[in-house]
Amino acid sequence: MKKNNIILIGFMGVGKGTVARAMVKEAEEDGKLEEVGINSHFQEEEKLEEVGLASHFQYAIDTDDLIESMENRAIKKIFAVEGEAYFRNLEKKTALWLESSVDNTIISTGGGFYRQENLKNIGTIIYLKSSFEGILKRIKKAPNAKNKLKKRPLLQNKKEAMKLYDTRVKEYERVADIIVDVENRDLKLIVKEILGQIK
Ligand code: S3P
Helix, strand or coil: CCCCCEEEECCCCCCHHHHHHHHHHHHHHHHHHHHCCCCCHHHHHHHHHHCCHHHCCCEEEEHHHHHHHHHCCCHHHHHHHHCHHHHHHHHHHHHHHHHHHCCCEEEECCCCHHHCCCHHHHCEEEEEECCHHHHHHHHHHCCCHHHHHHCCHHHCCHHHHHHHHHHHHHHHHHHCCEEEECCCCCHHHHHHHHHHHHC
16 A cells, blocks of 8 residues: 655755645644644544544655764765765665655655655655756755755756756656646645645
8 A cells, every 4th residue: 555655856955845844834733723622632633534634744854864864974975975876875775764664754855866666655756846947046045055055966066967957857757646836936835735636
C-alpha cells in the first residue's frame, strides 16, 4: 500500500522546505479550531477524521537536514571533502529509511533526490514548479540570500546551474504525481492547492 507521505521535489531554492513548514502550520491551525468543545483524545481523533483532517500533516522533515545530522557536517562540506557521489549515496540511504520507517509526514527533499529508485514507494510526489529566473529572484529576495547561495554547491556557477535546471525540469515532471506552480504565488494558496489536490 502506498504510504501517506507527501514528497516535495523541485529545483534548489524553489521553496520546498518553506512549503513543507507552511503545511504543518496549516494543520496545526486547523487542529486548534477543531479542538474547541472536544474533551477526550479519542473524540478528538474521531472528529479530526470526520472533517478530513486525518490527511493533514503534523510533521515536516527534510532530506538534506537528515543527511547533515547523520554526517554531523554541512552539505557544502560533504560535497567539498567527499564529492558528489558520496552525497548521492547518503541520499539513497535516506530514501530507503524513509520507505521503511516514515509515514504521515511531509518530506522536503534536496533538488537531486527525485532520482531515488524507490521514490514512488515513499509517498505522493509533488513537484514545485518555477522558472529558473523565478527561483533566482526568490533567493535574492530572502533576508539571508548570501547564505542561501553559498550553502548550495551546485548553484555556484549560474551557467552550469541553468543547464542542470533545463535537464531536471523534464525529469521532475516525469516523476511527479502532482505539479504545483509556485512562482510568484502566495504561500497560503500553494498550501491550499496541495491539500486540495491530495484529497
Ligand atoms: C542539490 C540540491 C540541494 C542539496 C545538494 C544537491 C541538487 O538541496 O541536496 O546541494 O542536486 O539539486 P536544495 O534543493 O534544498 O537546495
